Amino acid sequence: MKAEQLIVNIGTLMTPKDLGKLVRGKAMQNVLTMHNAYIAIREGRIIEIGEGEGKNYQSSDTKIIDAGGKLVTPGFIDSHTHVVHGGSREHEFDLKLKGVPYLDILKQGGGIHSTVKATKQASVDALYKQAFKSLNRMLAFGVTTIEGKSGYGLERDTEIKQLNVQKMLDRDHPIDIVSTFLGAHALPKDYESNREGFIQKMIDILPEVKQKGLAEYVDIFCEDGAFTRGESLTMLTAAKKLGFKLKIHADEVVPLGGVRMAAKLGAASADHLMAIDEDGLDALASYDTVATVLPSTSFNLRSDFAPVRTMIERNLAVAVSTDYNPGSAPSENFLFVLNLAALYLRMTPEEILTAATINPAYAIGRADTIGSLEVGKHADFVVFDAENFPYVLYHYGINHVQAVYKNGVCVMRNTHEEDAV
Numbered sequence: 001m002k003a004e005q006l007i008v009n010i011g012t013l014m015t016p017k018d019l020g021k022l023v024r025g026k027a028m029q030n031v032l033t034m035h036n037a038y039i040a041i042r043e044g045r046i047i048e049i050g051e052g053e054g055k056n057y058q059s060s061d062t063k064i065i066d067a068g069g070k071l072v073t074p075g076f077i078d079s080h081t082h083v084v085h086g087g088s089r090e091h092e093f094d095l096k097l098k099g100v101p102y103l104d105i106l107k108q109g110g111g112i113h114s115t116v117k118a119t120k121q122a123s124v125d126a127l128y129k130q131a132f133k134s135l136n137r138m139l140a141f142g143v144t145t146i147e148g149k150s151g152y153g154l155e156r157d158t159e160i161k162q163l164n165v166q167k168m169l170d171r172d173h174p175i176d177i178v179s180t181f182l183g184a185h186a187l188p189k190d191y192e193s194n195r196e197g198f199i200q201k202m203i204d205i206l207p208e209v210k211q212k213g214l215a216e217y218v219d220i221f222c223e224d225g226a227f228t229r230g231e232s233l234t235m236l237t238a239a240k241k242l243g244f245k246l247k248i249h250a251d252e253v254v255p256l257g258g259v260r261m262a263a264k265l266g267a268a269s270a271d272h273l274m275a276i277d278e279d280g281l282d283a284l285a286s287y288d289t290v291a292t293v294l295p296s297t298s299f300n301l302r303s304d305f306a307p308v309r310t311m312i313e314r315n316l317a318v319a320v321s322t323d324y325n326p327g328s329a330p331s332e333n334f335l336f337v338l339n340l341a342a343l344y345l346r347m348t349p350e351e352i353l354t355a356a357t358i359n360p361a362y363a364i365g366r367a368d369t370i371g372s373l374e375v376g377k378h379a380d381f382v383v384f385d386a387e388n389f390p391y392v393l394y395h396y397g398i399n400h401v402q403a404v405y406k407n408g409v410c411v412m413r414n415t416h417e418e419d420a421v
Helices: 025-029 090-097 102-107 112-121 124-140 156-172 195-211 229-241 258-264 278-286 295-301 308-313 334-343 349-356 358-363 389-394
Strands: 005-016 031-042 045-051 063-066 071-074 076-081 143-149 176-184 217-222 245-250 269-272 290-293 318-320 381-384 401-406 409-413
Touching (some): 025 308, 071 389, 090 102, 112 156, 124 401, 124 409, 176 195, 229 245, 229 258, 290 308, 318 349
Parallel strands (some): 005 063, 290 318
Antiparallel strands (some): 031 045, 071 381
């Protein structure tokens, strides 16, 4: 089979290997590295990768693209974001720097309540434009697929509005968006004496979300000050009965047993995990649930980082994500997250690449089509202005991405300083 496009002169091609299951523990080190490599593409999918010039895949009609001896990896997958939201929270920044506790900021009407108010007030057009800008930034840092959550409405109309905006963005933007319903993100003040009623209110929205195809996953924030393990079980069980796949925010501050509960239900991922305990570690080692860690959140909150070295030693499948949101992680910079993974999570380059590609692909149910550079998968890849992946992690704070390809099409090209001379 001849290629429609042939990417040649790839100095170093690095890709994890799709094992047909989560890549766990020491296996996260097993990354395929090729030099002087090529990628042969037809109809947006990879038909071969290899070393050399790929002449067997060339014809007179083949478009030859020279990678200039640069590094190429799969497109990054950001499997935990809150990309659609109204407003921002820089007005709280000084309070945080002064050490005012988040709960005190919340009592003053700040925190998530501030974003809920802004999102409710924002028009569909305003939310679309703000999120489109964020997606452009994500794309510029090499992200080709994301998961996006609702959760800034806490009532039907705004939750549905967020999900509808994500559906529009998935249609219009090069980045693919997998949507998650997170109606139980926080407890509204007027439900403090009727927690059961709020959970039921969120459950009542699910049939409409399912019917309209607005989300594949349902998530809940199982945490001290948010929702209990029992409330989370009620929500996720109801979602599973309706055919939704599951996720959970858990063990960010206090381990409440939500990780094991969600893993037993078959959750695709458990996210945050800075305070994960032995029971949570055992559960993630026993079930097919990805441990999604969010180092940018720890960095911004100046809190503990998830114990990733322990996770890997315990044979967990780890993914890294931005947690992009206007409060605890207001940055779309995926490369910075990878820098943090190296410096503070003490992950190796190979582990980081696995955690940024194939494992998050499993966390969003897309590993059959993305997450690695292999025959049959979408030709989603990144060309870096660098010769190797360790350099990208070492030279922090810099955007090393030169070009991003989605389904074999160049959808973004960065101009670097030397290009502008």
